[in-house]
Amino acid sequence: MTTRHRAAACLLCDPTAADAAFDRARIWERDGWRLSVVLRGPVAGFAHLEPVRHIPSIADLDGPEAATFGPALAAATALLRDATGAERTYGYLFGERVAHLHVNLAPVHPGGPLRGGPGMVDPAAAALEEVVHRAVLATVLEAARARG
Template sequence: MVDECGLCRGPEIDKELGRVQVWEDELWRLSTSIGPGNPTIASSYLEPKRHIPYLPDLDGAEAATFGSVLARCSAALRAVTGVDLVYVYIFGGTPHLHVHLAPHREGDALNTSMIKGELVLETLSSGVTGFQSKEYAGLPEDELEAAATALRAELNGFHSSSSS
């Protein structure tokens, strides 16, 4: 626990944030928004109990269980709300990892936009919809290729435990 971190306070901060804890185990907790003003059903927040600032800082038991806990919480949200999709968002503004789980219903306040501005949509030959921002130009392809090459080198030799 980090004294100055509000999210390290766990359920103690929930009332202030307009939410209630609905599940926990020894490593994780899930809280759900109960308002006021939430325009979507069962918006929830998955957080490690231990202070872990951001996603790249996950380690130990939290790293080992993150995927299964995320999948189980998302499945429970789908079952309870009857939605087909639960959006998963991770923002970096608060230095305690918290994953937003947002059940999505057609016509609700959520959207699929990952980038700012008006989007240009294109149906690709695969049937997948590609998108680009009208307001932000695409980065040079050589810069994108260099980033992909550097990432490949950084991850060379990494194998998830499920593929070992």
């Protein structure tokens, strides 16, 4: 265990408190990951997949959880899709409210309340100029080369 195993003020490091705060029920906990279904809101089967150990964000993912993330995510999304009869399961990573890595998983049903990727963008937002996109592309490519 590292010193990041449990952060003192982190809600998701206290799963009992997190379950109470979000009206969650546990589906499974294995291989360093915890899957819980949220029992409120407009999407039945909405779930949280989070590492048991405190990892602040996806950018901080390391250790054994980095190796087990893919299989855990695939298992959780397939389970939710199949068990709810959904077309697919969306996965969202935000991190503004709770600084403990968690993937919000939402089963998608035709005509349901979810809007997909475009629904995450303010409909009033103007498209950026191509020059802005290309400048950011150059910055990301340069950073990727620097990191190897």
